[in-house]
Amino acid sequence: MTETKQIFHDSEADRAHRAKWYLGRAAVYTVLGLWTVICLFPIFWTLTTSFKMAPDVMQGNLIPWVDYTPQWLGWRSLGLSPDTLGSASTVREQFLLRFWNSTVVSVCASLLSLVLGSLAAYGLSRFEYRFGPMKNDDISFFFLSQLILPPVVLALPFLVLYREVDLLDSRIGLILLYALTVMPIVIWIMRDQFGSIPTELEEAALVDGLSIWGAFLTIILPIALPGMVAAFILCLVLTWNEYFFAALLTSTDAVTLPVMVASQTGSQGINWWSMAALSTAAILPLVVIGIALERYIIKGMAAGAVK
Known part of the structure; x- marks a missing residue:
């Protein structure tokens, strides 16, 4: 019982x-x-x-x-409906040009910042530096602190500088500026990625006869690839959606999609349907990239959380 x-x-x-x-x-x-x-x-x-x-x-x-x-x-209104695709459209040509500008600028700037930022992050994670009273952690925080500056503070200096070096309304000008603005994010992310990789792997590679560069390229980079992909996508999103500097430093040839989206106003107000169509076309590539590289994003964000 x-x-x-x-x-x-x-x-x-x-x-x-x-x-x-x-x-x-x-x-x-x-x-x-x-x-x-x-x-x-x-x-x-x-x-x-x-x-x-x-x-x-x-x-x-x-x-x-x-x-x-x-x-x-x-x-x-953009020349992208089924009944207008077969005919010539000035608006569609402008859209394709802006789309191509955004693609070239964002991809090139993200790749440039990824290469330079990864090298800087690797150095900060593997070697000891001292710049006056600043050490590695201080240098890393200095890079990250550059994101605190509001873009309007840099508007006039860059406008004057780009006018002097003839980089106004050019893709290369936007590429260099965007790479500079997103590089601190790459450095911060990749330093944590490289720090989670045991140094014994590089020591074993050096014993086997590889150089520092050889160990970095053949051993470290493949392991850190998910983090690099995550950093690249984050940079791509930020540069693709950037509006302030694109509106400030371009006028005709290098205008990007965000500037075109913001220009959808008429005498009777905002053309919400045209702006929505443009925004949908601008969002779609990022959605496709995010879905295609989802596993790398998850691995990159999770890497380094557990050591």
Whole structure:
């Protein structure tokens, strides 16, 4: 009888434990679901607005085929609707030029900052430096502190400098500036990545006859690849979406997509459908890259957390 009661109490405790576990999991997934909706809603709003007519935008209709009938107004204004793709379009040519400018500038600036920043981060993680009273940690923080400066503080100096060296309205000018602005992020991320890699691997490579550069290129870089990919994507997102310096330092030839998006205003106000279509076209490449390289992003962000 006593054993039966004990088994009954154990089963009741197990059921209560399972119920508490399921409730906890349900609460977690509910919160995650709500947060997902909050995060994805701006993308949903942008995508649906590109298919709305002006009254639908003003009335705040949200659900396609329920609140409104989707139209190609926003995409037609860019020459990207099915009925305009076969004909010549000045607006489409301008869009493609701006898209190409953004692609070249953001990719080149991200690659340049990744190469230089990774080399600097490797040096800071493997060697001891001293610059006056500053040591490695101080030097690393100095690089990161450059992000504290608001862009408007640098506007006039760069405007004067680029006018003197003839880099206004040029892709190379934006590439150099963007690489400079995102390099501190690369240094900070990659220093942690290299610091999590045991130095014994390099010592073994040196014993086998490799040089410092050989060990860095053949041993260290493949291990740090996920972190490099994560840093590259972060730099790509930041440079792709940068507006202030692009609007300040370009006028015609090197104008990027963010500047074109911000220019979608007319005499009667903002053309929300055109702006939404442009924004959707600007977001899409980053979404594709993020999905394609998701595993590298996760590995890169998690690397170095556990040593």
